Amino acid sequence: MCQKVKPVQLDVRILARNDNAAAHNREHFSERGVFAVNVMGSPGSGKTALLEATARAFDDVRRVAALAGDLATDNDAARLRRAGMRSAAIETVQACHLDAEMVHHELHHFDLAGVEYLFIENVGNLVCPAVYDLGQNANVVVLSVTEGEDKPLKYPTMFAKADLVLLTKCDLLPHLSVNVSAILEALGRVMPHPRMIPVSPLTGEGVADWMGWLTA
Amino acid sequence: MCQKVKPVQLDVRILARNDNAAAHNREHFSERGVFAVNVMGSPGSGKTALLEATARAFDDVRRVAALAGDLATDNDAARLRRAGMRSAAIETVQACHLDAEMVHHELHHFDLAGVEYLFIENVGNLVCPAVYDLGQNANVVVLSVTEGEDKPLKYPTMFAKADLVLLTKCDLLPHLSVNVSAILEALGRVMPHPRMIPVSPLTGEGVADWMGWLTA
Numbered sequence: 440m441c442q443k444v445k446p447v448q449l450d451v452r453i454l455a456r457n458d459n460a461a462a463h464n465r466e467h468f469s470e471r472g473v474f475a476v477n478v479m480g481s482p483g484s485g486k487t488a489l490l491e492a493t494a495r496a497f498d499d500v501r502r503v504a505a506l507a508g509d510l511a512t513d514n515d516a517a518r519l520r521r522a523g524m525r526s527a528a529i530e531t532v533q534a535c536h537l538d539a540e541m542v543h544h545e546l547h548h549f550d551l552a553g554v555e556y557l558f559i560e561n562v563g564n565l566v567c568p569a570v571y572d573l574g575q576n577a578n579v580v581v582l583s584v585t586e587g588e589d590k591p592l593k594y595p596t597m598f599a600k601a602d603l604v605l606l607t608k609c610d611l612l613p614h615l616s617v618n619v620s621a622i623l624e625a626l627g628r629v630m631p632h633p634r635m636i637p638v639s640p641l642t643g644e645g646v647a648d649w650m651g652w653l654t655a
Numbered sequence: 656m657c658q659k660v661k662p663v664q665l666d667v668r669i670l671a672r673n674d675n676a677a678a679h680n681r682e683h684f685s686e687r688g689v690f691a692v693n694v695m696g697s698p699g700s701g702k703t704a705l706l707e708a709t710a711r712a713f714d715d716v717r718r719v720a721a722l723a724g725d726l727a728t729d730n731d732a733a734r735l736r737r738a739g740m741r742s743a744a745i746e747t748v749q750a751c752h753l754d755a756e757m758v759h760h761e762l763h764h765f766d767l768a769g770v771e772y773l774f775i776e777n778v779g780n781l782v783c784p785a786v787y788d789l790g791q792n793a794n795v796v797v798l799s800v801t802e803g804e805d806k807p808l809k810y811p812t813m814f815a816k817a818d819l820v821l822l823t824k825c826d827l828l829p830h831l832s833v834n835v836s837a838i839l840e841a842l843g844r845v846m847p848h849p850r851m852i853p854v855s856p857l858t859g860e861g862v863a864d865w866m867g868w869l870t871a
Contacts, residue, residue: 481699482697511811512805512808514805514808533812535783563697564781564782565698565779566780585699585799585824586698589728589730592727592728593698593779608801614827614830
């Protein structure tokens with residue numbers, strides 16, 4: 440259940456509890472030598488397709504793993520397993536975002552042996568996931584070219600917290616009246632350090648650049 | 656701010672307060688003879704483009720009006736005004752959905768004279784708007800073909816509450832490996848009375864069917 444909550448004290452208390460769990464997750468990742476990435480974006484923006492392409496791009500797929508959050512179904516985790524990536528679903532039922540305790544709980548059951556990169560695929564939502572720290576090392580926002588040019592301005596919190604924006608489905612650009620430079624300009628107005636890589640898991644465009652950023 | 660809130664009593668209290676305001680809005684619409692539609696969907700699914708096409712499809716655009724919710728910017732309301740539709744923006748700032756009180760507050764300033772259809776374009780979000788009654792007469796969910804086939808199964812609450820699903824951006828189907836019958840099949844598993852109209856505001860496909868449904 441997603442709420443606009445008053446009084447503000449409750450926000451503070453819930454977020455403080457989340458931050459404690461996130462700090463715990465962060466320690467866990469650090470001890471294990473795991474680089475954790477919170478992958479966020481709208482429903483259908485192409486988060487899972489991006490991670491499938493990422494699995495294929497690694498020399499040894501055992502170096503990567505994923506936790507995939509959704510209200511219902513384990514479709515995404517199943518897709519990632521078919522791409523060779525160790526993965527588990529976190530069903531959030533009514534929650535519109537993952538929180539650090541959900542991730543912490545899942546980590547108790549999840550085998551991270553040999554894993555260097557853990558992708559936490561959040562619930563498809565450009566608002567709520569941005570305010571819940573999961574203990575990740577980086578925030579990656581997946582934005583599809585079909586979503587139009589002004590999403591960074593309309594969902595500023597999400598993009599302000601992004602370390603990297605992956606502009607997906609670029610293979611569709613010839614069929615759209617979308618201007619990539621307008622998206623970049625919008626990102627420049629909300630991201631402290633604007634960084635965007637255009638990608639297409641379908642054609643492979645940009646996947647090498649994304650791998651370069653990830654492994655740098 | 657969006658929260659997974661405990662205890663449950665708080666959910667109940669917030670939703671009860673919302674339901675009171677929604678009932679008030681509903682009376683207001685009924686007295687005015689206004690048919691109010693809550694238009695929901697993911698960010699970039701094409702809600703505003705659909706309403707622009709709807710404005711063009713009416714013989715007299717003064718019969719329709721819109722309230723457009725977004726965290727930031729009044730871009731959508733401005734687009735709808737350029738399409739000739741009376742409209743106002745509701746900036747939700749941190750809230751991931753419209754609630755009945757926000758709509759009620761806006762209605763105090765909004766001129767409904769002569770309006771028969773009021774579209775309330777919700778914040779782009781497939782989760783949270785579904786649980787907040789605004790006092791509308793109908794729920795329409797806008798789903799883009801680019802979002803893939805399994806969204807109804809992954810966001811079941813939204814689709815279970817939909818009276819109609821408008822499948823947008825159908826002009827892109829030749830460029831996608833998306834099967835419309837798979838989307839229909841998924842809708843059949845979560846919608847009590849499945850009803851979907853494929854549309855493309857770009858080509859005009861389906862707009863007459865949508866107008867038929869709306870004015871029936």
